[in-house]
Amino acid sequence: MREGELIKVWGVFVKKSDFKLNLDAEHVTGVAEGVLANEKTYGLKLCPCRLRDGSRERDLELICPCNFKIQDAWREKGQCWCGLFEKK
Numbered sequence: 001m002r003e004g005e006l007i008k009v010w011g012v013f014v015k016k017s018d019f020k021l022n023l024d025a026e027h028v029t030g031v032a033e034g035v036l037a038n039e040k041t042y043g044l045k046l047c048p049c050r051l052r053d054g055s056r057e058r059d060l061e062l063i064c065p066c067n068f069k070i071q072d073a074w075r076e077k078g079q080c081w082c083g084l085f086e087k088k
């Protein structure tokens with residue numbers, strides 16, 4: 001999968017939701033590159049902004065899109081930790 005394809009998938013994911021993709025296309029592309037680089041290295045589409053600890057449990061928390069609405073960043077800034085998704 002390439003960055004553009006992943007961004008399209010995210011575009012479908014945000015439809016009919018109360019959040020959207022960040023309007024900064026360069027930022028979104030950067031996050032997509034990070035996610036795909038992690039997939040190459042670790043075999044999972046992991047968040048590029050948060051640290052792994054090597055455990056399967058942590059990796060499952062870091063699969064993008066994660067459960068970002070429980071994050072402090074969502075409550076405080078209206079964005080997921082990486083700023084990929086933000087409140088409409």
Ligand code: SF4
Pocket residue numbers: 031046047048049062063064065066067068080081082083084085
């Ligand atoms: S914080 Fe954002 S970029 Fe990171 S995994 Fe969650 S949704 Fe994806």
